[in-house]
Amino acid sequence: xxxxxxxxxxxxxxxxxxxxxxxxxxxxxxxxxxxxxxxxxxxxxxxxxxxxxxxxxxxxxxxxxxxxxxxxxxxxxxxxxxxxxxxxxxxxxxxxxxxxxxxxxxxxxxxxxxxxxxxxxxxxxxxxxxxxxxxxxxxxxxxxxxxxxxxxxxxxxxxxxxxxxxxxxxxxxxxxxxxxxxxxxxxxxxxxxxxxxxxxxxxxxxxxxxxxxxxxxxxxxxxxxxxxxxxxxxxxxxxxxxxxxxxxxxxxxxxxxxxxxxxxxxxxxxxxxxxxxxxxxxx
Amino acid sequence: xxxxxxxxxxxxxxxxxxxxxxxxxxxxxxxxxxxxxxxxxxxxxxxxxxxxxxxxxxxxxxxxxxxxxxxxxxxxxxxxxxxxxxxxxxxxxxxxxxxxxxxxxxxxxxxxxxxxxxxxxxxxxxxxxxxxxxxxxxxxxxxxxxxxxxxxxxxxxxxxxxxxxxxxxxxxxxxxxxxxxxxxxxxxxxxxxxxxxxxxxxxxxxxxxxxxxxxxxxxxxxxxxxxxxxxxxxxxxxxxxxxxxxxxxxxxxxxxxxxxxxxxxxxxxxxxxxxxxxxxxxxxxxxxxxxxxxxxxxxxxxxxxxxxxxxxxxxxxxxxxxxxxxxxxxxxx
Numbered sequence: 001x002x003x004x005x006x007x008x009x010x011x012x013x014x015x016x017x018x019x020x021x022x023x024x025x026x027x028x029x030x031x032x033x034x035x036x037x038x039x040x041x042x043x044x045x046x047x048x049x050x051x052x053x054x055x056x057x058x059x060x061x062x063x064x065x066x067x068x069x070x071x072x073x074x075x076x077x078x079x080x081x082x083x084x085x086x087x088x089x090x091x092x093x094x095x096x097x098x099x100x101x102x103x104x105x106x107x108x109x110x111x112x113x114x115x116x117x118x119x120x121x122x123x124x125x126x127x128x129x130x131x132x133x134x135x136x137x138x139x140x141x142x143x144x145x146x147x148x149x150x151x152x153x154x155x156x157x158x159x160x161x162x163x164x165x166x167x168x169x170x171x172x173x174x175x176x177x178x179x180x181x182x183x184x185x186x187x188x189x190x191x192x193x194x195x196x197x198x199x200x201x202x203x204x205x206x207x208x209x210x211x212x213x214x215x216x217x218x219x220x221x222x223x224x225x226x227x228x229x230x231x232x233x234x235x236x237x238x239x240x241x242x243x244x245x246x247x248x249x250x251x252x253x254x255x256x257x258x259x260x261x262x263x264x265x266x267x268x269x270x271x272x273x274x275x276x277x278x279x280x281x282x283x
Numbered sequence: 284x285x286x287x288x289x290x291x292x293x294x295x296x297x298x299x300x301x302x303x304x305x306x307x308x309x310x311x312x313x314x315x316x317x318x319x320x321x322x323x324x325x326x327x328x329x330x331x332x333x334x335x336x337x338x339x340x341x342x343x344x345x346x347x348x349x350x351x352x353x354x355x356x357x358x359x360x361x362x363x364x365x366x367x368x369x370x371x372x373x374x375x376x377x378x379x380x381x382x383x384x385x386x387x388x389x390x391x392x393x394x395x396x397x398x399x400x401x402x403x404x405x406x407x408x409x410x411x412x413x414x415x416x417x418x419x420x421x422x423x424x425x426x427x428x429x430x431x432x433x434x435x436x437x438x439x440x441x442x443x444x445x446x447x448x449x450x451x452x453x454x455x456x457x458x459x460x461x462x463x464x465x466x467x468x469x470x471x472x473x474x475x476x477x478x479x480x481x482x483x484x485x486x487x488x489x490x491x492x493x494x495x496x497x498x499x500x501x502x503x504x505x506x507x508x509x510x511x512x513x514x515x516x517x518x519x520x521x522x523x524x525x526x527x528x529x530x531x532x533x534x535x536x537x538x539x540x541x542x543x544x545x546x547x548x549x550x551x552x553x554x555x556x557x558x559x560x561x562x563x564x565x566x567x568x569x570x571x572x573x574x575x576x577x578x579x580x581x582x583x584x585x586x587x588x589x590x591x592x593x594x595x596x597x598x599x600x601x602x603x604x605x606x607x608x609x610x611x612x613x614x615x616x
Contacts, residue, residue, distance in 0.1 A: 132337040176374035182361040183339055184388040185439060194391070198378045 031258070034251045041248035058249075062256075065232040068147060068222070069187040072154045076211045079155065080162025086113035087163075088170040106160040114224045118144060119155050145227030152191075153206060153221040161214065169203025208270060213261050226243040233257060288443030290352050291317040293338070298347035300333050300499075307333045309348070310501035317442075317493075320469050320476045321564050324486040325496035326522070331479045334496075335445050338477060341362050341454040351442070367436030367444040367474070371451055373428045375420040381431050382407075382416040388439040406434040409468060426457050433465070437472060446478045450485060462488050483523050487511065511539075515615050527583050535614045542583040542610035545573060548601035554603045559583065561596050571595060575604060 009107040038048055052058055086096050120126050121143035128140040143149055173196070181191040197204075226232075233253055240250035287576055293315040300308040308330040309370050315321050323331040336342040338349060340361030348355050356364055381477040385406050389399045407413045410430035420428055429449055436444055450458045466489045469476050481559075484491045484519075487507045495502040495510065495518070503510060514520035517528060520537035527543075529536040548558060559577035566589070573585040573596065583604060596602055 112361070121368050174372070174374060176370045176372060176375060179341055180368065180370055180374040181376075181387070181391075183364075183366060183445075184340075184391065184435065185365065186364055186387070186391040190391045195376055208491075244377075 006256045034254050036260075038251035040252065042246075048248045051249065051252075052256075058253075061231050061233060061236050064147075064230060065216065067232065068150055068154070068232060069212055072151055072158060072215050073208055073212045075151070075155050076158040076162045077166075077208050079159050080166050080207055081200075081204065084163050084167040084170055087167055102160050104165055105156075110157060110220050113157060114153055114221055117149070117156070117225060121149070121152070129224055144225055145229060147226070147230050147246075149225035149227070150222045150232075152229045153225040154215060154218060157221065158214065162211050165210065166200060166203040169200045169206075173199050195227065201237045203223035205268065209264065213264070216257050216261065291427070292352050293443060293477070294306070294348075294350040294353075295334070295474065295600045296348040296350065298334065298337065298349065299345045300330070300337060300342065301345045306499050308337070311499075312502055313501070313504070315475060318473050318475055320466070320478065320491045321601060322478045322480060322486040322490040323496060324480060324483065324493050324523070325383050325502075326481055328498070329496040331481075332494050333499075335447055335477065335479045338443075339366055339368050339445050347426060351501065355549060365439070365441050365582035367439070367441035368424060369429075369436050369446045369449045371448045373420070373432040373449075373452075375428055375431055377420055377433070380419055381423070382410060384420065384431055385435045387435060387437050391438065395580055402438060406438050409437070409471070410434045410464075421496075424506065425453050426461055429453065430464075431463060433468065437474065439469075442472060442478065443475045448480055449478075450480075450482070457537045458485070465489060487523070493523070495522060497522075513612055517614055520612070520614065525584060527536040527581075529580070529611060536611040537614055538574070538606060538611045541570075541584070541588075542606055543585045544605045545575075545585050546603050546604055546605070550603060554605055554608065555611070558601065558603055561598050561600045561602060563598060564595055566595075575602060575605065 032065045039046060041048075052062075083098075083102070088094050090098060092135065118125065122128070123140045123142075123144070127142075127143070128137070131137045132140065177195060177199070178191060182188075186194065217234050218232065219238065222230050222232040223235050226235075233256075235251050237250045240246045240253075291562060293313075295311055295313040295315075298308055298311045298313075299306070299338075311334065318610075323334060325331045326396060333342060337344050340356075340359065344357055349357050351364075356550045376387065377544055379387070382403055386399050386403045389402060394402075403416075404413075407416055412430055412434070415427065420431065423431070429452075434450065450461055453461060462485060469489075477490065478485075490507055492504065492506055497518050502522075504514050510519060510523050514523065514526070514537055517526075517535065517537070520526035521597075525540055526537040527540065527549055529538055557577050557580070560576040562574040562582055564574075564577045565572045569589055571587045571589050573587065575583045575585055577583050585604065
């Protein structure tokens, strides 16, 4: 941090120091603490990590988490792409209305949304009761308390996160490039696959990363809408910490997610500049 | 003019475009010949770009018709018209190399690879960018990008090429160079060029014919020298080159600054002679530009070739202005 030509400490650091200490004490410290616990509890060594290869239930939980997260990411990004596309091509007044609707759904608490879904799609929810009253179904459809329920809740929560980076990348496209493609004889579909989609790739990657990483840590939605049947990592960690008190396993899983996210970011940075991904637009 | 194939004659019939109450293009009738270099010249808001967008198929027409070789194309979508187009700012595909950009119109038509390679090679040679085939557009200068855009638009041998202020982003020196290249390429490929610009020098130096547009109407149509020598309206006379306006016998005449002879007071010798005093003189290398105050007239501009010598008239000097009868062009009311 100190340049050789200037041995004296830049006084600016004094201003930043309290925040550095705060971040160190309250963020970096606990992370190292978690890493430490994962290799020391209940006994020193990599026992918690090797359990990954021996414990069927751990593998099952990780597999469920991964599967749900990937499916949710794919669906959210596709839906988000369609919504962003509609927004970019709407008139400005309409686009602003769409954006405020999006943000309203963005701001509603995850708890409120989750219980709303239960009331809508539960066994005695509005939809099942309605369909039964109309005689369309004889037994309630199992929307909730399973993986489908978790996916519905998670996708609903994640779509706004997917829309925003994609919207930014679409807005940065020069409309003349699309016109140029048409004037050169490309159909609408060809223009989309060969010009439009590649030019929004940075936005799609950013959206997918964002959604996937947030998904990994989801707790409330799988716990409520999965009804205990869809056990994902976050819920399992909570059980280990609060109920079974196996802190070592919990810390190992937390560390695993942390390293997973870091590895993902590293992998992406090999393919594209992360700055352009999270800036949304290419210069 | 050399024309390839049989296509490329455009006929605009009573072409009109309205946006609500505003009429952007007003009843334009125009025949564009095969292989012609035709320029639509006008200030912004004159409707020139709207006409081009209607030709390209990116704008609906309000009324009228566009015929290509006698057949209406107004129902044909942009991608089926087979017109090449060069956009303002080039609109190259930033994620494709120069080669991929130029190959695009052929590859979306699913032509065989050997044909595409051969044709792209020809095009790269035409615009002298063979060594740049693998560059990305943002790794090239503006002038080079402009040539890529041109090669891409010509690659599928369109009967008509539409150009929307393609030189607007280039600096002045480069612009003159590219004008010459563009004219040369036009002559070699024989495609009908429809060129939109607000720059009168570009229009004069490249066009076979120029259409001067104002407020959505055709102000005057003709060859560059027609329009320069015989403008019919005050707008045409002042938009294409500079003009002084004389009011004589209830009519208005346009008089180009370089067609006026300037001599010391009492030395003028012509039927058309007025006296005045020098307001200012500016040296431009090849020319001296004078502003002369003449009683009862707006300040008169006079251009004198600097090499003729005879010395510079000083500011405040009394001078005679004279011109030949043919130099003053009577304008329509």
